[in-house]
Amino acid sequence: MIKNRRKQKNHKFKLTASIVILLLTAFFTTACGNVGSDNSYNNEKTPAVSENEENKNLVDLNGVLKVHYINVAQGDAILIQCDDENMIIDAGKNNKAGLVDYYLKEQGVEKLDYVVGTHPHEDHIGGLDLVIDTYDIGTILMPKITATTQTFKDLITSINNKDLKITEPIAGTTYELGKATFEILAPNSSDYSDTNNYSIVIKLTYGDTSFLFTGDCEDVSEEEMVAKGLDLKADVLKIGHHGSRDSTIDEFLLAVDPMYAVISVGRVNTYGHPHKRVMDKLKEKNIDVYRTDESGTVIASSDGNNITFNTSPDSYDYRDGDKSGLVDDNDDSNYPDGSNNNLSVETTNDDxxxxxxxxxxxxxxxxxxxxxxxxxxxxxxxxxxxxxxxxxxxxxxxxxxxxxxxxxxxxxxxxxxxxxxxxxxxxxxxxxxxxxxxxxxxxxxxx
Ligand SMILES: [Zn+2]
The missing domain is CATH 2.60.40.1260 (Lamin Tail domain)
Known part of the structure; x- marks a missing residue:
């Protein structure tokens, strides 16, 4: 089922000037649509400026932005495509590298204009070394925090082997991805006690639609973003830290005020993700939830006005207590020595x-x-x-x-x-x- 809901916005008017510019740009450039092989979306072009009063402020970006929340079990891997430009945010665990690589090839990716390693935990950067080795790489964004793990060393080796540089994410900086733009919202401090809070948080805007990517950031970073009064409002929120109870605090969720939430989480995980506290909040606010553990890879498409998904919304089920006592829920990555296989409960010994x-x-x-x-x-x-x-x-x-x-x-x-x-x-x-x-x-x- 494809959902296609339109949301009323209060910031339409300030967009008018940019719409005119975008229309002119669209007139002189070729269409971006048709990235990837999946044509299961409702991808109708919307008239640029309609006589119809209702559609007066619709944007015509002459293409589609696609956000693929790739199913990598417990971890994150997000591919974003627009106007022949590609960006990846994290690439799952080490043992998901091949899967991510295969998925990117399936989508016709040859270069990645941006590579974001949100924070140096294995379930986020594990597959990035193979990604760096395999594709033409543009800008690499990684927070200023190191790890002593083999996974982190492998990534740095791959970056060095290609003579690439790491760009430090500075909150407030904006970048362009085709006709989309994205802004760094976090981290806002240089020193956190929990590595998760170093997570790079990105707000991506395409026409009148927006997406927020949070890595594993937790309450401390969320509080900072709210306190700074950042424009956190977004249509789609990638829920922080796989639905952990330490993320998605009330004030943050209120400020983002999403219509849709996506949770990237493993069907079998030792952390009990996602947690009841988070799922209850989403249910109460009637936010549609898309989950990689229930739907597999979740793909959101935006034409600049509407967002559609490749699948129907998932459940508000939670896992609290499933594997309680097995592991400290605050650390979803690995032990300092780089080992993590003893956390695995996958029947295939997947980890x-x-x-x-x-x-x-x-x-x-x-x-x-x-x-x-x-x-x-x-x-x-x-x-x-x-x-x-x-x-x-x-x-x-x-x-x-x-x-x-x-x-x-x-x-x-x-x-x-x-x-x-x-x-x-x-x-x-x-x-x-x-x-x-x-x-x-x-x-x-x-x-
Ligand atoms: Zn994680």
């Missing part, structure tokens, strides 16, 4: 520290990464191509701590050669499974 990072099906190369602190001999382990039911059994081969190896088939070259036949099915689904020498599934790579 293993040794995992399939990518399957390049066309290139016939599988990348396996060892994100743990110790070397692992893969002797007796198996890599399975599910569709063709082909199995590669590893011989004596050590994957060193913190490194990746490649397994090549067909004409490809890699650290290990899996025969000369092509293994991976290029057209349909072909998932990869990695099993240890006892036959336990260690990692599953799913398209």
């Amino acid at each position: 293993s520290e040794i995992f399939i990072a990518n399957i390049d099906k066309v290139g016939e190369i599988v990348t396996i990464k060892n994100n743990s602190n110790k070397d692992q001999n893969l002797k007796g382990w198996t890599l399975l191509s599910v569709t063709g039911n082909q199995e590669y059994i590893f011989e004596d081969f050590i994957i060193e701590a913190g490194t990746s190896i490649t397994i090549a088939s067909g004409k490809a070259q890699g650290d290990i050669k899996w025969g000369t036949a092509n293994i991976w099915n290029n057209t349909g689904d072909d998932n990869g499974i990695l099993k240890d020498n006892n036959g336990n599934i260690i990692s599953k790579f799913t398209y």
